[in-house]
Amino acid sequence: METPTPDPLSGRTLHGRYVLGTRVRSGASGTVYAAQDLREERAVAVTVLHPWLMGNHGAVHAFLGRAQTLEAVAHPGLARVLAHGRDEAYVYAVAEYLRGETLAEVLGDGETLRYSPHMALSIVADVLAALDTAHRLGVVHGEIAPDKVVMDDGGRARVTGFPLLFDAAEDAGPDSRTDVRDVGVLLHRLMTGDSAVADEGRPLRPSAALPDLPPDLDMLVANATDPNPRYRPRDAGQYLTLVEQVMRSLPRTDRDREGDTRPIPVVADLPVESAAGAAGDGRSGAVPRWRRPPVLVAAGVLVLALFAAGWALVPAGGAALPDVLGSDPEAAEARLAELDLELVVAFDETYSDTEAVGSVADTTPEAGAELERGDEVMLWLSAGPQFAEVPDVVGGTENAARDALRTAGFTHIEVFQEHSAEEAPGTVLSTVPATGEEGDRAEAVTVHVSEGVIVPTLLGMGREEAGEALTGLGLVFEVAEAHHGTAPEGEVAGQTPEPGTILPEEGVVTLTVSLGPEPEDEETEEDGVGEPGEGSPSDDGGGRGEGGRGDGGRGDGGDGGDRGDDGWGNSGAASCAVAAWDGDIVYDTGDQVNYRGRVYEARWWIQGVPPTMGEEWGVWEDRGSC
Template sequence: METPTPDPHFGTTLDGRYVLGERIRSGASGSVYLAHDRAEGRTVTVTVLHPWLLTDHAAVHAFQNRAQDLSEISHPDMARILDHGRDGDRVYCVTEYVPGETLAEALGGGGLRYAPHIALGMAASLLSVLDTVHRAGLVHGDLGADQVVADGSGGARLTGFPLLFDAEEDAGPEPRSDVYAVGALLYTLMTGESAATGEGRSLRPSSVDPDLPPDLDMLVAGATDPNPRYRPRDAGQYLTLVEQVLRSLPRPPGEPGADDTRPIPVVAAAPAATAALPPAARERRPRRRRVPVLLTAGAVAAILFAVGWALVPEPEVTLPDVVGTTTDEAEARLDGLGIQLIVHYGDVYSDTVGPGEIAGTEPEVGSVLREGDEVVLSLSLGPRFTEVPDVVGGTEHEARTSLRESGFTMIEVVQEHSPDELPGTVLSTVPAAGEEGDRDAAVTVHVSEGVIVPTLLGMTEEEAATALEDLGLGASAVEEHHDTVPQGEVSTQTPEPGSILPEEGTVTFTVSAGPEPEEEEEEPSDEPEEPSEPEASDEDGGHGGDRGDGRGDGRGDGRDEGDESSCAAPWDPGTVYDRGDRVSYEGRVYESLWWIHDFSPGDSSAWGPWVDRGPC
């Protein structure tokens, strides 16, 4: 029988602080270990760079830089980077340990699924983390079900940020890669099937469960489009779409789970974490956390009574004043009383004590305590009433973020028609900006309504036009040759799937005319060439006019009747352009998709208000 080779890092202490235990996984970044932090008395995970990469200075530098960048990001649903450094020939990074069941473990071998509103809630938690990460110029890059831990209340915590990426890749991951990963995870959560079965095409949950609402198909298909260009550009944009669908989604009777839905996994204390550590790391827990103390005290009392010590009085102490102190200071004072106490924590609003500090105790300060008594320390949440931030004019997601940072957790969104504002723009709040809001009550955010653009790729022209008509959107079709898309199917669309347009907005899509026909070579002729006729001007029905999109010169595209050139009037930053207006910019013609002012065509992406109509 072959004896396994012992792990060389097991039991090692890094920088005199982190005692490495069992290796739990390996990847491109290195090996990941459960570990004990002696300074803080807690379980952490430590990633140790592979030994063969130590001589690769670029890899070491990239590892340390990535750890430093991630350590500057904080989000309640993200496993934080706590520390990083180098101890001799070991380069390491310390990460917060998140106990509980991962989604990969919860789903098991497949077939289990979550109700749509629970799956969307988890996706929203992940996208909120990724939005913070993307805003910092970073990405996750390796998100999957085994990096997500369910929090037991419908949310999720994100772990497993790689510290190195595959050097053989032509380009590293970018935000749209994370968007794809969340879309694929949504598909798995709602169908119970692996997203790998749909590689090479957009995933649609209705292909597995036809009863799922079409909005879910739109969300998943848009995020998992094989072409990254057609996905939401980042987590923030995808989060806005997920939240819109989540609000409109009917909830099944008897929630949180329907008959075909696995219950929400409950985060456990993960007792195996301590067992996986070396003996030196298994330190004794503080006395106040040893819940069986009542049983121990009872047993000791019985023994003392049996030997005639029953008349010895129990020691009594007075509860000290710990209001205004930190939790560490309060626990230190309680430990100094010389008796064993059971300490619990609660939350309370306070106008005088700062958030996170002790705002009160139960029993009250000065009360008499005996061995085994329970003490509740109430942590301050800050004032209950606080000023509502000004979020008018921003996006719905920006409003949610700002309100949450101000302490408002109950946020209700109401969509309203607005002829003046783009869809998704915050119109007002109740209470209004600057007014005192109750953090225990809801803040209502009024948002300009709009229509989510569906995915048209692969549809016929008739199917695409019908899909847009059903949503109240206009359709403009053009035809172009395409080498790979079958003739008659939609090859591209503007704006991209998942964009939000005003009511009666227009979507332009391109229908494939098949591959370009091969040009036949002309046989040389002995006859002299006839001089060619000059091309007709616009007035003679030549290149002027509508450029084949059915608009004509009467659409206000910025051209003069007598203009013989094929280019529109130059773009003017001071001019207000309406839908359908055309301008020329750097030798190309651009058409406005909606009302626009002071927005350069050169700054417009496929999601922007200008669409490129070709060269002049």
């Protein structure tokens, strides 16, 4: 976040409601201002479209359309877009204003700082959980960076700065894999303190800066920052699964156990820091701060802004604290403001069986207590009942279990992996408390999941190196060889299944190893075989005897007499509506090819493996003859 500087628009009011303050930053979308919403009495952030784009109807339409789309995206870890509009010469969008420091501000530009691996993963998990909600709705961020992630006072990371316009010079807009790459770069920065970006040739590997890091952390960053988007996790949800698995297996340092969320200098040994000077957060610990309704953050900002600006002139004397139980936080604040005592109002959450979620369930001090000028009043907001029924998540995936438990109000979820001979890896085996039992929302729900092994990225490795990597993980590998237009001979040019897939122990990974480019003389020879009416006098129109390949006469050469395409006589090519299989092309889920007179559809990404070979492990689905 840039240092606020004066701006000609500061002080202007849009639609009689949003008073623009200082400029926060400027980008392709426009200029962002800290602002005040007079109607809702809260701090907001307003993005105003650049004046030179006002005459561009396409830019205006895209800006307002993107704002409208973002209004439907809601998650505690996102700065939500609240409204948009056009006031004469100004097109604008209004978003929630987040309190806290950005990661760019925390890490700074001076001393090189980094986080412990566990803390870095925790921050990235917060970011991915928020992005997962957006990706499920088909919305991408497109500009994830340290200045777009805000750390709140509870140590939680929240995402802000969704661009409302993207650079028109880009050939294609960002997608979910763009966000995954940017989060991978962020994770690399958090763990190493190095602000390097992913280059065009190789993925980032944090072990290059910190050799003692566990290899799983290298895998996480390398998978996300692979130059080829096809080899990255497909979206934030898939990458979050990998991050949480590694985080569970990672040992915690003393700093992690103490909940110290500050970055540390980049040194060989982790320094032992004194707890003195660490700011206590004063929370009850019953409910995490990230579950706080967005209006609470805005209301707190408003109160601090009012007092800091000196808007209240407070008389001497005291008054009794009114009974505000059951009130919404804005109404409770208004009643306290009427006392003219310059009270410091704070918010936190507590469980309540009687008050509605988000309303005032208790106060400190209690109603009727005598207040003096400048006293602090804590408004405890209801988070709902403390006990809830545990939903049935057994038999589903870990991600689905997390979603169901969070929907039921359980925010502390611990996952343990255990061996299962019956269930596929990643399947939920049981929960504690069990399905249907009453669970304490202040306690953790333990989810037991069938264990598995995460398939790493192997592309670009040598054959032996890739095999050793898989053997070391307890996986079995098979090798298929194929010509490849760009990968050098002996290098892994494809793998099945894709990186990030969870396999059981001794699960099979197929490596497609490059034989180098297709020899030109072989291509020429094959192009001349099987053309109609071009049979060799010596074979009398019969087959070549290898799988039925024949000349224009077609003959009865083996079992291929009725096949046609891709050098098999081409007699059926005219009836095939899809392109022939090409070993140099990377096919993704749903892509179709014709091969030896039949149509095949890819079930996930694949390269260099012909459909008849891929049938053995189900990567290609036979859709019938063409």
